[in-house]
Amino acid sequence: MASGAPQESSQRASGAEETQGFLDTFLQDFPAPPSPESPLPWKAPGVALSQEEVLGELTELALSFLGSRSAPPVLASALAHAAISQLLQMDLSEFRKPPGHKEEEEEGDEEEDKAPVTLLDAEGLARSFFTQLWDVCNRWQKEAPSPASTLQRQWLVSIHAVRNTRRKMEDRHVSLPAFNQLFGLSDPVDRAYFAVFDGHGGVDAAKFAAMHMHTNAARQPGLPLDPAGTLREAFRLTDEMFLRKAKRERLQSGTTGVCALIAGSTLHVAWLGDSQVILVQQGQVVKLMEPHRPERQDERERIEALGGFVSHMDCWRVNGTLAVSRAIGDIFQKPYVSGEADAASRELTSLEDYLLLACDGFFDFVPPQEVAGLVQSHLARQQGCGLHVAEELVAAARERGSRDNITVLVVFLRDPRDLLEDRLQEVRDSPSDLLEPETSTAQRS
Template sequence: MASGAPQESHQRAGGTEETLDFLDAFLRDFPAPPGPESPVPWTAPGVALSREEVPGELTELVRRFLESRSAPPVLAAALAHAAVSLVLQTDLSEFSKPPGHEEEEEEDDKDPVTCLDARALARILFTQLWDVCSRWQEHASPTAGTPQRQWLVSAHAIRNTRRKMEDRHVSLLAFNQLFGLTDATDRAYFAVFDGHGGVDAAQFAATHVHANAARQPQLSTDPAGALREAFRLTDEMFLRKAKRERLQSGTTGVCALIVGSTLHVAWLGDSQVILVQQGQAVKLMEPHRPERQDERERIEALGGFVSYVDCWRVNGTLAVSRAIGDVLQKPYVSGEADAASRELTGCEDYLLLACDGFFDFVPAQEVTGLVQNHLARQQGCGLHVAEELVATAREQGSRDNITVLVVFLRDPRDLLEGRLQGAGDSPVAPSQPEALVAPRS
């Protein structure tokens, strides 16, 4: 079954009337802040959170809640930022949670982690959200800093024949508003995470990579570097969580951050992103697999090995050589991401981010033809293009979880009109080193 319905998102500025309509409806449903014993309309993110996890987890909690209530995206992002900021300004020590036996057994930890009560934090977060909504309704506060461009996004994900759905994907069209960034540069963020050994690592990455990136001082000067650092920090955070909670899962991941007219991508493992430009798929990255010569040499230099067990695997276990998590395979499975950047000229068609459940069964050279044929049948509507791509991967033999996210960089109707004279699949264009920042390991 689908874990994420296809969605077509036209990002618009949230006008005052639209803002007030939402705030009126919210305050009708919640006429007063919750009392000490009254329930709150969401589930806390676990039992305990470390201090470093609080910003990302609370942001994700309130963002998802507002999304479920169909809040205008820009308004939802601004409300989430305002509410979380108020929580972070309080003395969080009052939410400290006594250590459990797991923490007490970590004898080799020189600096034991102070965990906070997630349920208490979830309660105060809703109180702060209610306060913000009440004040904004009273003063008709407009949403600050709306994005300058519209986005069309189609996303679809299925569990397929696997027992569990371990993929996660993220689409943040109002990135600046979500994190209170006030400069004049538009930013939008998209990501796909493919978990293995459980969903915990993928869910953690889908919550924290973008939150960590937003807090990097170099975000405005070196966005690709900020993404790489965000992956590294997220891996370190999850490893600490994994040790506390005895988790062994891991996740590959790929993300794209569009900053003004520049595309920045970062990745770990074999989830991939391609850029389609004038009908040709442009290769932006090389997946991290154990059979890559440089990856094999890195693993062997650390004392590990690469062997063939139905496919090439690290220490006979994992088929990817870089990932967030996988605590039992560190450092052989690295948490260091690669990154690349590319200037966008305006002639780009779309981005496609997907997990290996898609790319192992649908080669990049087939993507452009599939998308073009879909747009032709749908008269230029891109609403269900990700759904059709997922179905194609399944028809061609994929049994894995499948996630596809398509970000149109031009109106798909324009793409259709521009291709009417030339049908058929387009070959994959070679990488263009002069347009890319070389990946760094």
């Protein structure tokens, strides 16, 4: 422990240098805020945004832009939060679309849809938002706050996503190790958030969920006391928000999703549909969840009680269409396809190896019990480097016949070099009689 203080001090100094270097470069490239006539360095998020969509859409806009300029993730999160906070203190009515905008006219005839929807000009918001971001960078260049460059815990995350043989990529994923910095949470609980969304019928629902799930969770007052319940509520709110957007814009897509929030020493997971998360502890897979599929007895009973049906057409489907029984979106399959998520929590003991989140394009071809062996083989070949392990896992699914979009996200909870050494030590310590033929036969069966 005695060496921790100098190392921590060195990390802070390095983070401060990175912060200053990024801010200097940013202000060299943008020496003044944009004029009303000058082009913006980013694309507006669509034509119009509802007021409830502003936080998620602009957060994503800022993180994508800052990430493209190689901003350190913690700094990018802190800058995004500061700029959005300034924008949201403004009177946004100046960006309101005039009555009769075509997206408002496309509202349905149901009574609940007759209340006018406040839509804001996305391009005007994007321009004003860049001015706020420039202002924050200008002030922080002179004196940046310390949380802008430090994390309580360093995370190693390996992510790989491929379109595969599908015509379009409909998966989306989220990795937010700086969750607290992104939302200005100042309590002592360190938080990191990870998610995978697997869209169907288009990418709109997956893209929307990847922008709004975590912002909806962060805005819930119950986050500190009931994180699992908060994630479940965030799924519900995100589904409701997307259904309103789907009615306005005539969207029919949907998405499954799985997310993990690590808050202090506790893991919280929530899910809809058949995207999954597994935990590997000391080389053994720990089951955290049961995916929502129509063939599950409880799901079939729920669907049939609502007047729907489950039938087999190359696989089990809801009302002869969808192969998942819960999802965000799928406006024409509600309520049979439910937007109510399940959630679970588990205390972490420091013996856990890693989390793996993935869509069905992976798990339909690589069973959870085979994951640990694949990861261990990769670490052995790469001498304990886990940075590209997700690529090998995706390749394994493709080699076994997956043609779907595939997304794999691995969050290491221990140093992968330590995981490799532990397994090698187990092999060295194993008695030779474990290799007798009858034992090997039993293992194969």
